[in-house]
Amino acid sequence: MDIARTLLKMKAPGERKPDFERFRRAITTNEPGPVTVGDIFADFETVGNLLNEPVMDYLKLAEDPDLKITFKDLWSGYKYVSQTIRFCCLTGWDYAFAFSAIPFKGVSVQISENTSSEVEDGKRGWLNDNQGPIMSWDDFERYPWPSNIKAINAVSRTMAKRVPDGMKVMVIPGGVFEWTTWLMGLVPFSYALADQPDLVDAVIDKVNGLIHQVVEDIMSEPKVGGIFMGEDLGFFSGTFVSPKVLREKFLPRTKEIVDLTHEAGGVFVLHSCGNMYAVMDDIIEIGVDAKHSFEDKIMPVEEAHEKWGDRIGIIGGVEMDVIAQGTEEQVRTRTRKILEACASKGRYVLGTGNSVANYVPQRNYLAMLDEGRKWNLENFGREY
C-alpha cells in the first residue's frame, strides 16, 4: 500500500481530490485541460494487488443466484465496496466502478487456471458460445427471470452512499446485445436469427426491460454519475451481426437506456470491443457520451479520436498487448503518443485498451498513469 502510494505520488489521501465533473467535462467537451484517467473496471485481482489485501470476486456471487451467501461473504462484500473506492481514488479515477450485474441463471462461466508464466495473471472465465439457458420457446417460458432489482443494485447503491466528496459511481449493468447472446449462446442465437427471430425478439425485450429497471432504479441515487455499459458488438473483422440487425433490434433499445440515463442527469459511456465502427455514427446519433475499448490491430485510438473525437468522448486505447507484455518503456511511449494525439485536443480520458485485467502487470499500469501525470505537468504545470 505504501509502495503503491509512493509510486502514485499520493502520499496522503486527499492530495488529488476526485471530481466527477472533471470526468464529465473531459468526455463531453473539447475544453483543454489536464487529462484524467479511468476504465470500465479493474479485475478484482488487480485491485487486491494494488491495495495489497485480498479482494472478493464479487461477480461470482452475482453469477450464481442459488449460491448460499455466508456472513463472511457479506463482510467481504462490504469490504469490496470500500476497496474499489480506494483503488479508484489511489489511481486517480474521478469515479468508482460498480457492477449491477443481472444474475441471469444458467449463463455459465467456466473457470480455468492461469497457464502463462510471462505475465502476471489470475484465473480465467470463459463463456460457452455453443449453448445458453434459452435456446427454445420452452426454455423461454420456463426461465426464472430475475426480479429483485434492489438486490441487483445493492452494491452500486452502497458504493454511491460511500464515495468521497466529488466522486461518483459509474454503474455497469451489461448491454442488451451481450446479455441476449450470452443467454442464448452466440451460436444458437445466430441460428435463431434465421430460424426463430421472434424468440430473439422476445429475449431482447425481456433483457432490455430488466436493464431499463436496473438503470431507472440506480439513477435515482444522487451520487451515481452514469452508466458504463459493457456491450461488445464486434471482433476483428467487423460487427458480430450485420449493422442492419444491430440497427433494427439492438441500438434502439440501447437508445432507451441512453435517454433514461440522460433524463436522470447522468452520462452514458459505451464499452464496446472489436471492429464495431460500421455503427459508430449510429452510436453517436443515439446520444452515447463516450466510447471505451480500442485495439491497435483494428483501429488505433488516435485514428478513432481523429475521426470522431469532436462528436463523442474517447476513453482508453493503451493497447492491451502492450500494457500486458510490453516493457515499462514501451508502455510510456505508447501512452505518450496517445496523449499527444488525443488529450491535446480534448474529449479524451486516459485508460487501457479494454480494462485493468488481472494479467496487466502493476508496474505497467502505474507507468501509464505516471506518464499521464508527467504530460499534465509539462503542459499545464500541474499533475492533475
Next chain:
Amino acid sequence: MEQLKELIMKGNAKETVERVRKLLEGGSDPGGLLQEVMIPAMDEVGDLFQKGEYFVPEMLVAARAMQQGLTVLKPRLVASGIEPIGKVIIGTVKGDLHDIGKNLAVMALEGAGFEVIDLGTDVAPERFIDAIKEHKPQVIGMSALLTTTMLAMKDTIKAIEDAGIRGQIKIMIGGAPIRQEFCDEVGADFFAPDSTAGRNYARNVVTGEA
C-alpha cells in the same frame, strides 16, 4: 446446380439436403457437386465474410447447410473414391477455452474440402504432437483469445520442434491478440487474420504454393 449454391449461401439447410438428394437421384456426379457447386458456394461465403458483407450468423447458417448437405453426399463420395484435398489439425491452445473463432476456421477448411481434426479447446502441446504423429496432417492451426493465453503457442511450437516433427508441417495461428510480429517471434509459418485467410493458406500449402 445454381439453386443448390444459392441455398447453401443463404444457409437454408433443409432445402440444401433435399436438393442434394434430388440431384444425386437425377444422376449428378457426387464429385462434381462437391467441387463445382458446394465448395464454390462456401468459398463465396468466406469471401463475403472477409469483405464484411457476411457476418457471424450468415457464416454459421451457411456452414450448417453445407455440413448437412455433405452428410447426404459423403457416402457417395467415399464410394466413388474421392479424397479430401488435405488434412489439418486444429485446436485452441492450452489454458484457453475460446471456441468460436477456431470453429469458424474449421468450417472454412471443411467447406474447402479439407479433412479437419478438431482437438477442441485447452489443447496441451503433447496432444498436438500425438495428433500430428497419428494423422500426419500438412497443416496445424492454433487459436487463442488473449495475450496471456497466446503465449502457449510459443510453448507448443517449441514442443513440436523438440519432438523433431516441425519440418513435416506448416503452422498457422489466429485469434484476437495475434499479430504478424508475434507470428514471426514464435516461428509460426502464417498468421491468419480471419478464417478465410486460413483457408487460403492451407490450400496454398497442399498445392505447394506456400
